[in-house]
Amino acid sequence: MSSESGSPQLAVVINEAVQTLREGGLVAFPTETVYGLGADAKNPDAIKKIFTAKGRPSNHPLIVHLAAPDRFDQAQVDWMPVLAPWVRDLSEDALKLIHAFWPGPLTLVFKKDKSVLTELTGGQDTVAIRAPAHPIAQELLRKLKGGVVAPSANRFGKVSPTSAADVRSEFAGLLDLMILDGGDCEVGIESTIIDLSSGTHPILLRPGLITPTEIFAKTGIRVYSPGESNLSEQESSLPRVSGSLRAHYAPRTPLRMYSSGRVLDALSEFPDTKSRVAVAVWDSDSSLGDDGHPSVHFEEVLVPSDSTAFASRLYRTLRDLDQQDWDLILFPEPPSGEEWDGVRDRLQRACFGSGPSSSSHANN
Template sequence: MSADSTPLQSFAVINEAVQTLGNGGLVAFPTETVYGLGADAKNPEAINKIFSAKGRPSNHPLIVHLAAPDQLDQAQVDWVPVLAPWVRDLSEDALKLVNTFWPGPLTLVFRKDKSVLNELTGGQDTVAIRSPAHPIAQELLRQFKGGVVAPSANRFGKVSPTSAADVRSEFEDIPGLLILDGGDCEVGIESTIIDLSSGDHAILLRPGLITPSEIFAKTGIRVHLPGESNASEQDATLTRVSGSLRAHYAPTTPLRMYASGRVLDALSEFPDIKSCVAVAVWDSDSSLSEGGHPSVHFEEVIVPSDSAIFASRLYRSLRDLDQQGWDLILFPEPPVGEEWDGVRDRLQRACFGSGPSSSSQANS
């Protein structure tokens, strides 16, 4: 059954989703970042259903989603009982990050409690956890009263879904999949991932909406980039996390990025020049010119020059363009700056994985 007739889910539908999870089934649900394909984090058979449905390698770890504690008019929310069953130790910095950014698009990696299933950690000694900032996700997690693992609700390596319709189109061959419709995702790209498992410093494993500068400004915690000289030798063997493979988020249509004013350089990668090219152009730029290039038909697609709005629309744009029959999609290189690192990361991986052979690339 698909339960996606309205963005506002009834209690009955949430209850059905809770029962489905409890019975070892899969439920697709909205978060503020992208839609997730959820399963009971304590049920190895259910977790394996996720890997099977997505075509995801079993050593690629999943993120555990947890409900926020009921505040009950408390001045300070107590996250310790929520996290205690999952993590081995909770540092002061970890609690500071949790209290500042949860619920929200920030995933934290901890040394895992011995009870956490190897099926969800990819065999590592760490576990990735977040609390999503979406009312439907929170209601589902609260009523389920347990952790839910939920990678993006799409085939592995393909463009992440930001609407219930995207999920339906990805999993048409799973007619019984329960889909909770929460409208379009607000953030639009996956969460920032910070590794706290070394115990002595925080390492950025995946950029997202929440940047190291924002973390430092709000908590005083410095987030190190992988390989920084003052970070420990553990950086040499970074924790594996979701979305870290070179090819990911990829459309079937070839996708490339171009530097400002260098559209033709991007086209030169294709000696058998294609005839129909969709070119994304900043809303602040003047129109492209096709003069002198009669063999190529350009069509402009305006994209926002605000980083947060760009992120919220990125996957929607890639999905739509991928379905329109273009021979090539060109996107402008994002500007320099931390606030653009998340979308730059997604676009680079999408470019590498794109094209008709993207399925095999994503698995390599």
């Protein structure tokens, strides 16, 4: 179902999607990060359909998506009524983060209200929440007047979808699915996840476009990384969250990263590599040239050397290459710096899970 934002046709399609959700059906919809596979967060049977459709382990929690309040004048926005049915308490830090970054690609983990279904929390006493910024997602949530759980609209462990066509190809023949087409996703990787459930330090559970430095600059709140030594007690009880398994976001084609200028070293780890290798190279670099490996046909694929543009194109590039029957895909290791942490995280998990046996890794 393709529609332009703001058109009368879109209103009809969104009303139909709301009806589908209310009746316990699934709706795929665009967010600014990736496409989500949505179900009514208050309907346990609908939530189970998500786990079945994706092949997702039932202890792997989902994120609840909520509509922003109608008033967008930041000084006037009151998030309390929106969050009250879902979370046990809202700290001052939580409200600062919400006012600074919602709607947007930031997920916050809270102690859950007792009414929140354990089906969506993976049996934990915490709930992950965000308000997506995409206008179609916001309109859908506003008209539903409720929460929607929406993991990425792909089969579990596979490359996340950033277009409606990706969702269609992912579930073709498997699922009678309503898909709201909102064009290509702008951010391109999943949201940053911050744990606020312990009440002591905010902890980064999944990197994304919004970095700890940006959070500190806008709010004065220091976000800790899980490895920091003064968090040892808190560490042992960190909640499980989406995208935290070692194998995830994975193409069927074997995927590896190479360090600068070391393409041939990466190849030598694959003595049985056949002849066709796709090599992603920075658009700021000179070409690889044909040196050094006579039996291999390389094809270069330019990738952006800007972290935001790289993230926006990452899953699109992985999906396209995965459909071209390469024997191996090589990606450059992202530079150091926390603006690259989100894509580095996705690439490491994609490498680990990639290859013909990726479905068995994903269940690991």
